[in-house]
Amino acid sequence: MVNHLPLPAGPFAPGMVDVLLDYKKDAPFLRLYYPTNEKPNPEKWISWLPDDDYLTGLAKVIMVYKCFLKLLLWWSGNIKIPAIYGAKPKTDEPLKCIILSHGLGGTRFLYTNICCELASRGFLIAALEHRDQSACHTFYYSTKADAEADKKTSIDFRHIKFGRNHYTKRNEQIKLKFDECSKTLDFLLELQQGIVPSNIMDATANHTNIQFNLNQLKGNLDVSNVCIMGHSFGGATALYALSKRKELKLGILLDPWMFPIKNEALDIEQPLLFINTQTFHIAPNVDAMAKFVAHENAEMYTIRHTTHENQTDSVLLMGYWLNWFMKKLNPLLALKINNSLILKFLNKHIAYKNIEDCIEILEKEKFNIDEGLTQPWA
Template sequence: MSRYRVPPVLRPRLTPKYVASSIVAIYVVYCWLWGMPLLSSNLPAYTGPHSVGTIDIESPCDGRKTSDVKFKSTGEPAFLLETVLFSVYYPAVKNAKSNKPKHLWVPKPLAVTAEGYAKFAHISNFLTNSIFTVALWGLAGSTTIPAKVDVPLREVAPSFEFTEHGQGKPEAGNDAFPVIVFSHGMASSRTDYTHFCGELASRGYVVAAIEHRDGSGPGSMIMNVDGTERPLYHFGLGDLQHDESFDTPELKQAQLDFRQAEIEETIRVLKAINDGSGATIFEMNPRTEGEHLATWEGKLDMTNVTISGHSYGATGALQALKGAPCPERPFHGGLILDPGKSSGPLNHDIDVPILVIHSNSWSKKHSVFFGSPHFDVVKDLVADVNKRGKAAWFMTSLGTSHPSVTDAPLIEPTLLSWTTGSTINVYDGVDVYVNVTEEFMIYQKAHRRTGLLALEVTHPDYDSAANGTQQMPEAYQRFWQIHVAPDAA
């Protein structure tokens, strides 16, 4: 056949435009064939000894209001607790098969999240919402969470033995699983921290990551038992009916109060599951997950729960510790990651052990916080907990940035390193948080300081000369500075 009888589309001219278009097309097809997200990386597998399962639970609430403020557009209450939504990550039966697809990292409908981000940027309209939706799909639309959906919980929870170096490791035991309740940050959702949560689950912990509907997240689909659903988007002062007394600080407090109510509702649901009402929780779950919850009775240690949060969620976690432990908030410890610099005052009324971790960028940047340096406020808060006789630590994770504990650096490693200045390997960035969290959980259970938590102060201030009470061991020098620690036993 003569080349001149071939259709023009099959007779390419090797122009730069054609070559570039071909490369893009080949990349798109490659990603489609291998199930890879466009322009990003897949989330890695978990490294702990246990398989990981996950369940989305949405449970109806009593409809309580935490504020009388209403939306301008509808006149409906802005802070009405209709349902609570959280994802549970847990140690699963080994080699269990799931008959459900893995959860998407950006939940469907993706347009809800995209429009929420457009509202954050104050450029929400049909065109920009569409652009944000296409961009979000290209960046992470096909990214899935590695955990298996709705598989059975392990039969036996791990207890801990200790090596000669003081590190804890799980062994077979009959104890209930330790529980962590996690609160996400501003402009985030429950799926932004899946690797941190799933990695802890692979090491023997049950983690409940809450989706906050307080207006601080991009968007969330509220689903009711009767099948109705509606989207809730990011909202701010301009979206609310309010008088002059309701300003930005009042809005932040209203959001924190709503977050606390969601935390308490999450505890209520977890208690119900542990008390034997798992089948009822499953029946009332519009997300149709949790078919094995009836077998979870007595397997959650609800008498010793740890509250955790990042950024805005860290501020909320500190607030939830006021008066704890109590029936609504049975928290015997707090894991506080980068407590907020613009989310309102930090609660100092804490009477349980806490571990506060700053990313390197959070400690490095000098920020005035209610008239004092933010670093000093946090340092004094942790020192006060020690003075009350409860063990408390404050440390900086070197080389990390504010998003390092999230999934974002794992999905977009080059982009996040370039924009945030993080110098730590993205996998190490999550692992350092997971490892010290596990040491804190071991302390919660066994009241024994291990690993990093066995050390004393190495750097009284960030990046100061190492003139603390102890020289930082070489194994930790690349990753940590300890600013406050309990006195040596």
């Protein structure tokens, strides 16, 4: 019996592969999630947690002993991701593209449930692992020899204290995160034009004998409606990116943390979807979001009885950590509502199809969704 994250509901088995675009420290590192023509195969699924360094990083982020997290994950079992690592992508139809920016302490695999669900519906998701020290842990290879020997250079999470320089430092991180999003957008645009970069990960042992090759995506992407999505700190990054790169046509903001862009004058006309959880937002954050909800192509929802962790995999793996005494939704139901809102929005703006099951979920769970600029703490 294989312990795994919930299976996606779309018609295609998802695949995934890690892509590293250069040997430089600031080179984009991302995990691509995409549809395949293969059948689900648990023997080809890999562990959710890549290695022990990420566990150390997660413990540092939430400031608990690593052994405590290790015990929780051991209790959950060796959880696998229900996606075939390195599988050949399904390319009989152009793949619609989404770039994902993670939140504080996040990783390229922290949003696997959302990414696999979207991949199972025919989307290509480029989930970044940022180099600005906002990831719980990440790494790069300095040379090809280092990659072949799996000699990683670590980039560890950095706590930034509240105080006089807090905004300045967070705003600096936004600029670094945006640069990686911009390079990832260029990577997708160039792939469609037939320009295929090397994937540094191909030199590593864990990419030996996999079916995936970046050439398989050449000319097989739909880059006319590239969407950017972000959670928390990544939500602010996504808004910043939308103002700077007009090739990004849609924005999906999951519990965006608006503080790092509070002094930025952002010109955004693209359609926006805000999906908030009940307990994350204080009044200044709601006021900051309100500026972007004013135009007609913006939507905002709050999922009741949820916390900031509900839009990540963590609540599926380790249960709720936040707001212990609050009535909460079943975490899988919360993610189904979240994913259904995303797919409904994508359907509206890029004519995506086959979302009848999502509409059914949203109709059934109306009581758990507030629409508009609500004050979720009230």
